[in-house]
Every structure is written in structure tokens, then in C-alpha cells.
Amino acid sequence: MVSKRGIIVWIFIFVTFLSIMSSFVMANLLTNNGADYVINPYIIGDLVGALNVETYLWIFITTSFIFLGITCTIIYLRQPPDPEIIKLFLKVGGNLAALKRTQEASTTELAEQMQYSRKVNQKFFSQVSTDLKESNKEALDLLVAQKRAIRKVSSDMVSVIEKKTGEIGDKISGDLKRQEATINGVKRQSQESATSIKEQRSELEEIKLKLERIEGSIAANQSSLKSVDNPEDIKGIGPALGKELRILGIASVGDFLITDPEVIGEKTRVSQEMAENLQAMAQLLMIPGVDSSDAELLVEAGIKSRKELADHDLILLSKKVGEIAKIYVDQGKISKEEYPTMEEISSWIRVAR
Structure with missing residues (x-):
């Protein structure tokens, strides 16, 4: 006949087992998805709500130890003699010595069960601790490897960017030097002969177009x-x-x-x-060359599209933007260095076209 005490013990053992298994599941989710991974477990999630996996791991570890302690406490409690057995012994004329021997035997058996349960629990938690240490070590090794890989990729990317920037800067510098040499040559030719003025102007226009194309090429890479x-x-x-x-x-x-x-x-x-x-x-x-402060000034000046910017007159737009920029500087919204010049506004209009 199963006693109420035995049923209660088995219920608490089952709940303790579920809590321990849940702890293993949370530890696995923590290792695979990280501490910020949010879950909503069945039943527990309805009571507590959606929390991160690290919080649920500590909740289940705590409940495991609580239920394990309750189970051990129930097992360790001295079991009172069954009144039905006492009545039976009294009814059939049993003596107190037989009842005492029965109780001693029950106590010995209970002590053996408790000792066995203690060994099983110690072995189980030792295995759990070993598994958790191995899982934490694997997760730490994985994070270290990822950190090294990210650091290497970042270093390589910075090197490539620096190299490309240097190449582009050298190319632009070379182009500008060549253009400067061409302009100097044009100036010398203009001083030598008045008849070559028209040719010089034509060459200057070509140089201007080249400079604008170079400027547009540089600005094209600076779209915000x-x-x-x-x-x-x-x-x-x-x-x-x-x-x-x-x-x-x-x-x-x-x-x-x-x-x-x-x-x-x-x-x-x-x-x-x-x-x-x-x-x-x-x-x-x-639009290349226009940053957030520039765009805010243009919107305040009534420019609502790229087409409107392209169709606007440089002088009128410079006047509007200048008045608004002056107010922004006084209010501290932009610095004096961010105050757009007429050349910058001209570049915006040209690129917008």
C-alpha cells in the first residue's frame, strides 16, 4: 500500500527532475543564443512573462535546489508508526517488542534509502557541474575565436581603406598637378602672344570642365x-x-x-x-556633398526635392540659406564651420542637375 508520504516524495522528486532538465535547456540556449536571448516558456512564461535566457537559467537552478531540499527534508523526517499497524498488532495480541523491531527495521531501511539517495544526488550534481563547466569553456573559446576573427577582419578592412584612400589621394594630387602645369602653360602662352587668347580661353573652359568632372567624381563617393x-x-x-x-x-x-x-x-x-x-x-x-545640416537648411529654405534644388538660382538660394544659417549659428544648432559657402551651394546645384 502506497502511503501519502511516499506519493508526496515522488511528486517532489518529479518536480525537481523537471526543474533540473529545464536548467539544462536554459544553459544550452544561453550557450547557443547568448544571454540577451528572450524566451517565454510554457506555463512558467504565463506566470513570469518573457525574460532573457540567463534569468530563466538562474530561476530554474534556484527552484531545483529548493525542491531538492524539500524532498530531502521530507525523506529525512522520522516516519511516524502507522496507526493501522498498531491497531492490527494490538488486535492480534502483538507485543511492543515486535512493534519496536518493526520500527527499527523501517528506520534502518529509511536510513539506507536516504544514504543511497544522497549518493545518487551527489553523483548527479557532480555530473551537472562538470557538464556546465565544459559548456562554459566551449562557449568562452568560441567567443574568443569570434573576437579574434572580428579583430582580424577589422584590421584588414582598415588597411584596405587606407591603401585605397592613399591611391585615390595620389591620383587626385597628380591630376591637380598636371592641371596646374597646364594652367601655367596657358598663362605663359597668353603672355607670349595676344593672338592665342581665344585658344587659351577654350583650353581654360576644357580645364574647368575637367575640374568639375573630377569634383563630381569625388563628391559622388560622399553621398550621405x-x-x-x-x-x-x-x-x-x-x-x-x-x-x-x-x-x-x-x-x-x-x-x-x-x-x-x-x-x-x-x-x-x-x-x-x-x-x-x-x-x-x-x-x-x-545628393553627393549634402550632409544632414545642409539638408535641414535647404528644407527650411523651401527646397523639397532634388529637382527644386537643380532649378534654383545660385544667388537667390545662397541668400535664403545664408539668412537661415546665420540664425542657426546664433541658436547654436550649427557651428560657424558648418556655415555653407556659395561655392558649396553651387556644387549642390551642379550635382543635382
Whole structure:
């Protein structure tokens, strides 16, 4: 006949086993996915909620020791004699000596069971500790290897960038020196003969076009924004708005530009007017040479697209942007070094065309 005490012991043993197995699962998830990996276990997740795997690992380890302690405590407690057995012995005329021997035998058997359980638990937790140490060592070795690989890739990338930058700089320097030599030659020719002025002007125009092409080639590599970039790269779009845009299927700057601003105004936290300004900001940032401060000044000056910038008069636009930039400098929004010059504005218009 199974006693209530035995049933309770087996229940706590089963719960302890489940908690230990859950600890192994959490340790495996921690090793494979990292400490910040968020899970929502069945039943426990409904009570506690979604937490990171490291928190659940400590929860299950703690509960394992708690239930193990309760189980051992129940086993160690001295089991009272069964009243039914006492009644049976009294009824059939049993004596106290027989009852005492029965209790001693039960106590001895219980002590043997406790000793056996203690050995099993010690062996089990020793194995668990060994497995955890091996898993932690493997995870640490993997992280060290990844760190070394990332450091090597970063070093190689920096070397390549420095090499390419040096080559481009040398090439540009050589081109500029050649152009300077050509200009000096033109000047000498202009001093020698007045009849060659027209030819010199033609050559100067060609040189100017070459310089503009070189400038455009250099500026083409300095675009602040590309169509494949994330919407959050646009000044004014933070993580919260970026999340709302992705829900609408807007995953890149290109998607953002072709989406109706009215739809963005209805489905997100920004108004239609704000959406139009952000789209204008994105268009202008895609023009080589225009950074976020420049784009903000152009939007404030009424430039809402690349076409509007290309169609604008240099003098009028320089006047508008200069007035706004002066206010921004006084307010501390931009520094004096960020104040756009007429040459920079001319470069924006030329590249936009």
C-alpha cells in the first residue's frame, strides 16, 4: 500500500527532475543564443512573462535546489508508526517488542534509502557541474575565436581603406598637378602672344570642365544617404517611427521615398506635413556633398526635392540659406564651420542637375 508520504516524495522528486532538465535547456540556449536571448516558456512564461535566457537559467537552478531540499527534508523526517499497524498488532495480541523491531527495521531501511539517495544526488550534481563547466569553456573559446576573427577582419578592412584612400589621394594630387602645369602653360602662352587668347580661353573652359568632372567624381563617393539604407539613417526618424514604418512595409530609404506621405501621416505618429519634410530631407541627403545640416537648411529654405534644388538660382538660394544659417549659428544648432559657402551651394546645384 502506497502511503501519502511516499506519493508526496515522488511528486517532489518529479518536480525537481523537471526543474533540473529545464536548467539544462536554459544553459544550452544561453550557450547557443547568448544571454540577451528572450524566451517565454510554457506555463512558467504565463506566470513570469518573457525574460532573457540567463534569468530563466538562474530561476530554474534556484527552484531545483529548493525542491531538492524539500524532498530531502521530507525523506529525512522520522516516519511516524502507522496507526493501522498498531491497531492490527494490538488486535492480534502483538507485543511492543515486535512493534519496536518493526520500527527499527523501517528506520534502518529509511536510513539506507536516504544514504543511497544522497549518493545518487551527489553523483548527479557532480555530473551537472562538470557538464556546465565544459559548456562554459566551449562557449568562452568560441567567443574568443569570434573576437579574434572580428579583430582580424577589422584590421584588414582598415588597411584596405587606407591603401585605397592613399591611391585615390595620389591620383587626385597628380591630376591637380598636371592641371596646374597646364594652367601655367596657358598663362605663359597668353603672355607670349595676344593672338592665342581665344585658344587659351577654350583650353581654360576644357580645364574647368575637367575640374568639375573630377569634383563630381569625388563628391559622388560622399553621398550621405543611399536608397538601400535604413529609414532611421534619415535625420528626424528614430527607432519608434522606424518600427512603425517597417510595419507598413517600409524597410529602406527607397521604400520611404516612394510611399505616399498621406499614408505615412495616417498610419504613423507623424503628420503628413512632417512626412513630406522627412522625404525632402531624404532626397537632399542622397545628393553627393549634402550632409544632414545642409539638408535641414535647404528644407527650411523651401527646397523639397532634388529637382527644386537643380532649378534654383545660385544667388537667390545662397541668400535664403545664408539668412537661415546665420540664425542657426546664433541658436547654436550649427557651428560657424558648418556655415555653407556659395561655392558649396553651387556644387549642390551642379550635382543635382
